[in-house]
Amino acid sequence: MKVGELGEDQIVATLIEGLASSQQVLVGPGDDCAVIEAPEGLILLKTDAVVEGIHFLSEENPKRVGWKAVARVLSDFAAMGGVPKELLVTLAISKSSSVAWVKELYEGMAGCLKKHGGVIVGGETTSIPDGSPAMISIAGKGQVQREHLVTRSGGVVGDGIYVTGHLGGSLAGHHLDFNPRIEQAAWLVENVKPSAMMDLSDGLAKDLPRLAKMSGCGFQLQLDALPCREGCSLENALGDGEDYELLFTSESHSELIKGWQRVFPGVRLTKIGELVLEEGQSIPGGWDHFRAEDSSLE
Amino acid sequence: MKVGELGEDQIVATLIEGLASSQQVLVGPGDDCAVIEAPEGLILLKTDAVVEGIHFLSEENPKRVGWKAVARVLSDFAAMGGVPKELLVTLAISKSSSVAWVKELYEGMAGCLKKHGGVIVGGETTSIPDGSPAMISIAGKGQVQREHLVTRSGGVVGDGIYVTGHLGGSLAGHHLDFNPRIEQAAWLVENVKPSAMMDLSDGLAKDLPRLAKMSGCGFQLQLDALPCREGCSLENALGDGEDYELLFTSESHSELIKGWQRVFPGVRLTKIGELVLEEGQSIPGGWDHFRAEDSSLE
Numbered sequence: 001m002k003v004g005e006l007g008e009d010q011i012v013a014t015l016i017e018g019l020a021s022s023q024q025v026l027v028g029p030g031d032d033c034a035v036i037e038a039p040e041g042l043i044l045l046k047t048d049a050v051v052e053g054i055h056f057l058s059e060e061n062p063k064r065v066g067w068k069a070v071a072r073v074l075s076d077f078a079a080m081g082g083v084p085k086e087l088l089v090t091l092a093i094s095k096s097s098s099v100a101w102v103k104e105l106y107e108g109m110a111g112c113l114k115k116h117g118g119v120i121v122g123g124e125t126t127s128i129p130d131g132s133p134a135m136i137s138i139a140g141k142g143q144v145q146r147e148h149l150v151t152r153s154g155g156v157v158g159d160g161i162y163v164t165g166h167l168g169g170s171l172a173g174h175h176l177d178f179n180p181r182i183e184q185a186a187w188l189v190e191n192v193k194p195s196a197m198m199d200l201s202d203g204l205a206k207d208l209p210r211l212a213k214m215s216g217c218g219f220q221l222q223l224d225a226l227p228c229r230e231g232c233s234l235e236n237a238l239g240d241g242e243d244y245e246l247l248f249t250s251e252s253h254s255e256l257i258k259g260w261q262r263v264f265p266g267v268r269l270t271k272i273g274e275l276v277l278e279e280g281q282s283i284p285g286g287w288d289h290f291r292a293e294d295s296s297l298e
Numbered sequence: 299m300k301v302g303e304l305g306e307d308q309i310v311a312t313l314i315e316g317l318a319s320s321q322q323v324l325v326g327p328g329d330d331c332a333v334i335e336a337p338e339g340l341i342l343l344k345t346d347a348v349v350e351g352i353h354f355l356s357e358e359n360p361k362r363v364g365w366k367a368v369a370r371v372l373s374d375f376a377a378m379g380g381v382p383k384e385l386l387v388t389l390a391i392s393k394s395s396s397v398a399w400v401k402e403l404y405e406g407m408a409g410c411l412k413k414h415g416g417v418i419v420g421g422e423t424t425s426i427p428d429g430s431p432a433m434i435s436i437a438g439k440g441q442v443q444r445e446h447l448v449t450r451s452g453g454v455v456g457d458g459i460y461v462t463g464h465l466g467g468s469l470a471g472h473h474l475d476f477n478p479r480i481e482q483a484a485w486l487v488e489n490v491k492p493s494a495m496m497d498l499s500d501g502l503a504k505d506l507p508r509l510a511k512m513s514g515c516g517f518q519l520q521l522d523a524l525p526c527r528e529g530c531s532l533e534n535a536l537g538d539g540e541d542y543e544l545l546f547t548s549e550s551h552s553e554l555i556k557g558w559q560r561v562f563p564g565v566r567l568t569k570i571g572e573l574v575l576e577e578g579q580s581i582p583g584g585w586d587h588f589r590a591e592d593s594s595l596e
Contacts, residue, residue, distance in 0.1 A: 003400060003423075004393030011423055014397065015404050022417045025384065034419035036384055036439070039338045047345075047386040047437045049424050086323065086334055088345040090388075090435050095302030099312065102301060106313050119320045121332035125301075125309055126347050132430050137388050139345045139437030141334070 009210070030214070031152050032079040032198055033142065042149055044142035046076045049090075052133035056176070062101045064176040066108025069136040072201070074116050074180035075244045079199040080151070081189035082144030083182060084118030090137040091125045097134065105136065116182050118142075148189035150248070155196035155215030160252035161273040162194075165245040166229040167204060168236030174229075175242040185246060187263055192256055194248035203241035204272075205285035211247060217275040221283065227270045239285025249275055307508070328512070329450050330377040330496055331440065340447055342440035344374045347388075350431035354474070360399045362474040364406025367434040370499070372414050372478035373542045377497040378449070379487035380442030381480060382416030388435040389423045395432065403434065414480050416440075446487035448546070453494035453513030458550035459571040460492075463543040464527040465502060466534030472527075473540040483544060485561055490554055492546035501539035502570075503583035509545060515573040519581065525568045537583025547573055 003011055016029045026042065027035035033044040050072070052058055056065045074084050089109065093102065102125075113119060118140065128135075164181055181199070188194055196215050200207050204226070212219040228237040250256065252271065260269040301309055314327045324340065325333035331342040348370070350356055354363045368385065375382050387407065391400065400423075411417060416438065426433075462479055479497070486492055494513050498505050502524070510517040526535040548554065550569065558567040 001397045002393060003391060003395050003397055004425075006397055008423065011397065011400065014401065015423075019404075019408060019418050020412065021419075022384070025417060025419050029418070029420040031420075034384065034386070036419070038336065040336065043439070045384060045386055045419060045437075045439060047388045047420070047422055047435070049388050049390060049422060049435070051390060051424060051426050053427055054425065086320070086332065086343060088332065088343055088437055090345050090347050090437075092347060092349060092433055092435075093301060095300060097301050099299045099301055099304055099309070102309065103312065106317075110317060114318065119323060120317050120327070121319075121323050121334070121343060122327040122329075122345070124345055124347060125306065125313075126349060127302075127352065128349050128431060128433075129351060133426060135390055135426075135433060137345070137347070137390075137435045137437075139343075139386055139388075139435075141341070141343060141439065 027151055032076040035080065035149065042144050042146055044077055044080055044082045044144055046073050046142065047137060047139040048072045048076065049135055049137035051135050060176070062104040063108035063111070065136070066105040067112045068176045069138050070109045070112040071178060071180045071244070073138045073140045074112070074118065074182055075199040077140070077142035078181045078185035079197055079246065080144055081148040081185055081197065082142045083186070084116065084140055084142045086121040087118055087138055087140040089120055089123035091123065092128045092135040093125070094130045094132060095127055096130055116180055150189060150194050150197040152196050152198050152211045152214040155211065155217055155249040155275050157217055157275050157277050159195050159249040159275045160271050161219060161249050161275065163227065163245055163247050163270055163272050165243065165267055166227045167243050167245065168232030168240045169229045170240055170242035178244045180244065181246045184264060184267065188248065191259060192250050194250045197246060197248035200243040200245045200247050201241060203239045203285060204247070205238040205283035207247060209282055212275060213279065215275065216279070218278040218281050219273055220276050221273040225270060225272045227268050235285060238283055325449055330374040333378065333447060340442050340444055342375055342378055342380045342442055344371050344440070345435060345437040346370045346374065347433055347435035349433050358474070360402040361406035361409070363434070364403040365410045366474045367436050368407045368410040369476060369478045369542070371436045371438045372410070372416065372480055373497040375438070375440035376479045376483035377495055377544065378442055379446040379483055379495065380440045381484070382414065382438055382440045384419040385416055385436055385438040387418055387421035389421065390426045390433040391423070392428045392430060393425055394428055414478055448487060448492050448495040450494050450496050450509045450512040453509065453515050453547040453573045455515055455573050455575050457493050457547040457573045458569050459506070459517060459547050459573065461525065461543055461545050461568055461570050463541065463565055464525045465541050465543065466530030466538045467527045468538055468540035476542045478542065479544045482562060482565065486546065489557060490548050492548045495544060495546035498541040498543045498545050499539060501537045501583060502545070503536040503581035505545060507580055510573060511577065513573065514577070516576040516579050517571055518574050519571040523568060523570045525566050533583060536581055
């Protein structure tokens with residue numbers, strides 16, 4: 001069987017089977033980050049790659065590509081309630097790549113880290129055959145206070161489902177220059193204590209069922225409440241992907257959105273549904289790395 | 299300018315310039331691993347990738363490929379005197395890859411970790427265009443006791459230069475099934491306290507000058523002492539690369555090799571030279587990821 005026939009979630013599930021674990025691993029594969037016990041708190045580990053022709057176009061400004069590569073990992077730290085610490089950069093490029101391109105790529109990475117935290121402490125540059133797509137893989141260590149950790153699996157029936165920002169149409173530019181929601185996540189874990197949280201990378205249609213499933217719940221989605229980006233349809237908001245917004249669940253209370261608006265007047269927060277008892281709902285749309293038939297950017 | 303004209307060490311030096319650092323970063327880019335301060339000791343961070351057609355052939359047994367991908371990272375932990383803890387796996391493969399191949403790859407990785415320590419806690423599987431070479435990138439966290447840390451930069455004029463095992467001819471099979479020298483490194487940091495250490499991945503001709511330079515020394519190499527693998531020439535031992543043996547420096551004393559032989563009778567330890575005052579020697583040969591003109595495996 002080909003991996004394209006199996007689909008991403010099933011491949012991951014297959015690979016996780018039979019992996020050894022350790023007492024220090026609090027959260028293993030399947031969440032936004034792995035979580036490791038340490039005396040001073042919890043360590044977050046995450047790796048994420050962008051590939052030329054899939055996550056960015058060859059002619060794209062390398063600064064924007066570098067920003068995106070790093071911001072995706074930071075978005076995952078935010079999704080656990082944490083902050084970035086040290087990062088490693090793996091660069092797979094051909095010998096004919098220009099040095100100027102690589103330097104600008106690093107400038108983009110450094111720019112994102114300067115704004116949102118974290119430092120590059122090493123990495124590797126490896127050559128690939130000419131004509132192969134360039135790949136930038138970022139591995140990062142983050143940290144989160146024990147009482148602030150939020151996973152995908154803590155949602156409870158009756159919790160409200162919330163999403164930050166706007167959804168859809170990321171390909172117009174947002175997928176390259178978004179700000180990972182580090183600051184917003186820090187406020188949420190301090191003030192709201194979400195029961196479950198993740199970042200939206202594959203589209204709400206794909207990601208919400210994942211969160212609900214890991215929380216052992218179903219969901220009821222209020223389609224007319226979705227915060228569609230200007231010019232975007234519901235279909236865009238559900239399926240385009242690469243929103244890099246926070247999706248979280250929490251006991252609903254009227255003060256939540258009011259409190260948020262006082263601190264983040266420029267970022268929308270929207271209640272889009274509720275966790276319910278019956279599991280197994282699905283939403284048409286969303287991105288699968290291996291099943292997608294089109295060649296649009298992810 | 300193309301990266302192929304600049305060469306690997308120079309590219310890394312260029313990229314390191316201008317990176318921010320942090321107080322918690324004890325060792326940044328340029329050593330086998332980055333070293334991060336933590337209350338319970340020191341954290342090692344490392345990332346390393348293998349690419350189809352460069353580090354392994356397409357028709358290679360995927361179990362051996364998985365073993366190699368993981369063993370390379372473990373070898374870097376050993377080089378700092380440390381042990382592996384948690385690893386992340388980034389797999390970039392096309393949709394037409396077979397699920398069986400991926401499963402066997404993971405079996406190989408798990409086999410190496412079972413023998414030498416460490417667990418896989420997550421990662422990512424991303425699709426690349428059909429026909430692009432597969433890439434397996436392993437990011438890992440290790441740890442080392444503060445008093446056991448060895449870097450590349452601690453060598454002192456007059457120290458003996460030592461190497462474990464045999465050198466050269468790795469392509470015949472060693473590069474796929476080697477055992478990272480975790481156990482040997484643990485014995486060395488406990489009993490010998492090397493002044494500097496690294497693992498040999500690009501060949502002695504490339505790697506020894508790196509260690510000497512970071513220690514602010516030159517070196518005198520006894521070519522006739524090199525432990526060439528059976529059937530290998532001096533040129534092979536210097537330049538083939540992928541030996542994954544430990545290269546370290548230490549005050550010379552007669553008990554060192556005797557003590558080693560009692561504990562590791564099956565693994566050779568050889569004194570191959572001395573650190574000297576005058577810097578800047580070079581040795582012909584060795585592997586450069588971007589300058590190599592041939593297409594042999596690295």
